[in-house]
Amino acid sequence: MTMMRVVVLGSGVVGVASAWYLAQAGHEVTVLDRQPAPGMETSFANAGQVSPGYSAPWAGPGIPVKALKWLMMHHRPLVVWPLLDTRLYGWLARLLANCTEDAYNLNKSRMVRLAEYSRDCLRDLRGATGIQYDQRTQGTLQLFRTQKQLDLVPNDTTVLDQFQVPYEVLDAAGCAAAEPALRFVEGKYVGGLRLPGDETGDAFLFTQRLAKLAEAAGVTFRQGITIQAIETEAGQVTGIATDQGRVTADRYVVALGSFAPSLMRPLRVHVPVYPVKGYSLTLPVTDPEGAPVSTVMDETFKIAITRLGDRIRVGGTAEIAGFSTTLRGPRRRTLEHSVSDLFPRGGDVTQASFWTGLRPMTPDGTPVVGPTRFPNLFLNTGHGTLGWTMACGSGRVLADLMSGKAPDIDASDLALTRYAG
Template identity: 45%
Template structure:
């Protein structure tokens, strides 16, 4: 089949790779001048099955209330009238029960584990390089109640195959010696040895090149204005590029536009529970004398992650619900660096941090939407939230199976 993929982020490019591997003729379109230039550009860098507990959990409503009004809050809802956010928030609250949390953890762990295995197979097959490290992910805690909550969550994770084991502060330092100075702050941690880290932007660019060598066509600088449909299926898409406007046609269409997917689908009468959650990151070039982590870390209390990418440290996290606003907020940027200095006081940057923000496409449950839409030849691959990099290969492979009329190797939740 001829397949059009809308979006050249890590999800869209991964979809294109597996579609091409299945024998389809694939074209990828994106408004940016290259692959991975938006949400995939400077994310946290983790392949983190261990980060499967969704934001919507029994503890979330009280925490969100406590953080209300704080500019540096890990989870920040901007108070304004936004019908889409109001509807999303109601669904978010409905997902905060213990029963729903358990079901969501099961689905997230299943897809994330499958995806991690697919990534390893892809790496072995192609030799793709993206500053990856296979040293696990260490969750650290400076608050005993946070640790106790995490211990309970990890019991559910282990039931579904994610071995996130609890360790003491001394073991945290043994795994990551850069924490030695901050050891008095630590009350304990959790460690998942199977998790990984790597540069999602570099991966996306490298995979796009591998796709091109396999015959995939990329049309950058192309905006998808409108999807045209009739009689229950897509008949074409109106796009704009430097050469003007034209209608492109294919046998199947895959929408992998992240947070912008709902805007493209809404005129078709298709409403999906995806809302942008703005995440921040800082990339710090390291001096040779820096005492910086080489094991990827998660600071659950502050919703931050730390990943070593060659001679750089990526600090990323938090979530700000403020529509499609992509402006940097200095308070939230400063909060990233303040917490970094607390944990790594001997970090010696080789220059000023490079700050960035991106819109993560989030569902209320944190479970993504992968599969056929209400239109027979229109498929979705979106809503991966903070785990887009983690789930990319698994989501791409499962999507390619569905487009090809095959059952995915794992069970996916129906759209």
């Protein structure tokens, strides 16, 4: 294999994982990012889940009706702001086109395949490097407050069976056995779906520590540099224009999350990714016995409550508001309601830090990983709420593709070409 000079645009968890695996494959890698350090945007304070079993697209049968109901809830998991943005409405039209049973099953199978592989890559990386990031390997629990939610579980376990993902359907007592603090709020839930193979961890801590390991392996990080444009000539990328001069390489990777489409648009490469704003709270644990041991997903409010060391991370809500990063009080109150209702003794919400980030979502839920029509330009973006879950797997797949090696999993349907036509 010939060593290549590779420039990776973006130092979030996906960009850093891409850089790591490219370096491990023997390439000379430089990472460019406008932030002063890796992991400072969408990777900074996400929900903390590495959840292959919960990898599922937003688009599915019945979602349009459910979305209308969510919009009417007091603590609503979905908020849509009226925007004069034609790209949004094109993206929404594609999302609605994926709200069929056949499309849902196909998209979920792609996502679970990549997410399961990614979790395995993360385990291998942890074993090889000893990297620590407040990780726990105690599974995740999707908690159902109503019998109707519990009755719908078989709709989601078909793909789990297909990929032999272990799971347990639990009654209320089983939920309390898995997450002992739930015994303090008996009557608020009827059952759950537990995935013992899922993990948790601090994505920001992971990203920063993996960046240090990557630096030790020869990766150059140029932080605080503004990417202005991708330059092309004769069907090839020739360099990256920045506020600190031109950067050149043999091959280029765009791992810029929600900002990938605007950079690619002048090249007439249309990346169907739109930002969906998520929020989180991070609060100190006040009573370990009253806090979760891993992740509990509150199905009613679509909120994940995760134990990260001596902290509790509460992540969720979906707000379609373009590129706004305004922190909105009603979203905070929804997060506070969920964690206070299920874990009233666990942490102190008055001491919580409040954060928001832009999740890069595709209409079909699957990220875009692979080549573009420019032979030396590749994409690794569009992971939505699953960037942390899929980072290692998509980074490894990308490094294999760029090195001329067949990936360990089928990656043909992860590329941008699936949107052709």
